[in-house]
Amino acid sequence: MADTSADLRKRVTAAFVSRARSAHLASRLYKGVFFALAAGIAGAMQFVSWSADGHPTTAQLIGIAATIVVLVASIVSVITERDSSAELAVAQQAITRTQELEDEVRETIELWPDIDRMIALYQATKVMRDVIEQATVAMAGDESALVATLLRLSARLIVVAAGFTLGDQWTVCFFRADQVSGDCRYELRMIAHDRTIPCDISAARIWPEGVGVAGVAFSNQQEMVIADLASSQVRAIFQPPHLVRPYDDDRYRSMVAVPISVEGLDRPWGIITATNDRVAHFNHDQSSGLKPEEAIRALADYAALAIAMVRNSNRASGARPAVI
Structure with a gap:
């Protein structure tokens, strides 16, 4: 072209x-x-x-x-x-070059938000790496505590990297997969979160596997991105009436759910979700720049690495890993 x-x-x-x-x-x-x-x-x-x-x-x-x-x-x-044709030709070339430079400057200005988010994501990965290096032994046997520490220390940078703004209502949540007593099925329980509207983690919804966006992502072991949770098609598939709350449409409009895949497990250790009250903040159609989902994927990858290192440390020391 x-x-x-x-x-x-x-x-x-x-x-x-x-x-x-x-x-x-x-x-x-x-x-x-x-x-x-x-x-x-x-x-x-x-x-x-x-x-x-x-x-x-x-x-x-x-x-x-x-x-x-x-x-x-x-x-x-x-x-x-x-x-004067030669001078006019030079002038025409100068005008064309000026327009090209203006376009380049405009593109650079448009990329600044993505550059800022990339810097934040890089810094977040560095923070998470440092946490893993320093805390693996200290938190041996407590995978959930290490995951919660990862989120707590990197949350500010993850928020920037995910493109959340001051006017947004957003959440970033870790769910651990726990096996239902006396059953072969699993359910997802929240173990750590960061959000604009504080809430008691004990009041968080428990998502059975295969139910809701997080439950389906867990069952399929595949990332899911939903541009509009309030659309009729999404409601019919992912929002069972008994788990819907009155404020859902106001707070949660777009969502990403990423499995935490740990080496050696035949299913995800858990799920990390992120939501935003803006429609299509998370979506599959963004063709350029840093996608907001990348920050959540990075968080899931580092969580998986931390869990794997804790398990290796436990195995080396003879300790038993936490049962999930």
């Missing part, structure tokens, strides 16, 4: 120069013919009626002199007239 645009600009500039040169030649020809003809007619008219003694009058002499001046001036004008 860039080559095509460049070729098109060259062709337009060449056509512009050719047209300017043609106009220049036509102008010179027009001036030469017009002034020569006008001077010739004016000069001839001075000799139409002479005085009786055969000598021109003073007025006729002045007219002849003026005719000669006009003729000379026209010749000089034609000779000295410059072809």
